[in-house]
Amino acid sequence: MGYEIIGKRKIKIPEYITSSKKIETAIARGEKWLIKLKKKYGIYENFGEGIARKINEKFINSSSYSDKMNERRKALDSFNNWRYKYN
Numbered sequence: 001m002g003y004e005i006i007g008k009r010k011i012k013i014p015e016y017i018t019s020s021k022k023i024e025t026a027i028a029r030g031e032k033w034l035i036k037l038k039k040k041y042g043i044y045e046n047f048g049e050g051i052a053r054k055i056n057e058k059f060i061n062s063s064s065y066s067d068k069m070n071e072r073r074k075a076l077d078s079f080n081n082w083r084y085k086y087n
Helices: 023-041 049-059 067-085
Strands: 003-006 009-012
Touching: 003 023, 003 049, 023 049, 023 067, 049 067
Parallel strands: none
Antiparallel strands: 003 009
């Protein structure tokens, strides 16, 4: 179970975000959900960190460096760059 922390609020990350079999789908769902949160609460410190952590836990095997796993890491890095720059 993951949470996105906004100030003193802990908002539970919906299960549907990481219920897919592809990391690309999870990232797209995460971006849409974060955009909704931004509209409601504005930008906050550590924007999207909870979702990034949850996607990492589900899709990235830290002991594997296969081509497939490296592609997943690049996709997650791209998501992280998006959330860092989003405003």
